Amino acid sequence: MADKMIALRLDKSLYDRISEDAAKENRSINNYIVTKLSDTVPTNNLEQRQIVGSVVRGDKINMANDLVEVKGIYYRYDLLANDLVDKTRNYQVIKANGNILTIQELKSEK
Structure with a gap:
């Protein structure tokens, strides 16, 4: 599918904030807006x-091959805090981007 081009009108203040944030992330303004x-x-x-x-038990996360099993399906994952997985804790899927899930430890358990 071909990308679609649109004209977008932004007030100067908003454009400046977007431009500043995009620069901090070393991304183009277009890429920054599309990502957001x-x-x-x-x-x-x-x-x-x-x-x-979904909530996933820590023992369903395989750090050796970077896979997590959720409802019988294996996905690649990103751990939000880049911590090591604690097999005794539970984690929640907070985002899905294709076959990559972002998970974070449930803090209420500590």
């Missing part, structure tokens, strides 16, 4: 409908 919109506008795929929000 992609993160905000939900897709209607399986992961968004049924996986995001």
Whole structure:
């Protein structure tokens, strides 16, 4: 599918904030806006409908091959705090981007 081009009108203050944030992340303004919109506008795929929000036991996370099992399906994962996985803790899927899930430890357990 071809990319679509649109004209977007922004007030100067908003444009300046976007430009500053994009520069901090070493990204183009276009890439920054597309990424923010992609993160905000939900897709209607399986992961968004049924996986995001799921709780996963630590023993279902395999750090050796970077896979996590969620509802019988294996996904690659990013651990939000870049900590080591504690097999005795529970983790929650907070984001899905294709076949990569972002997970974070449930803090209420500590």
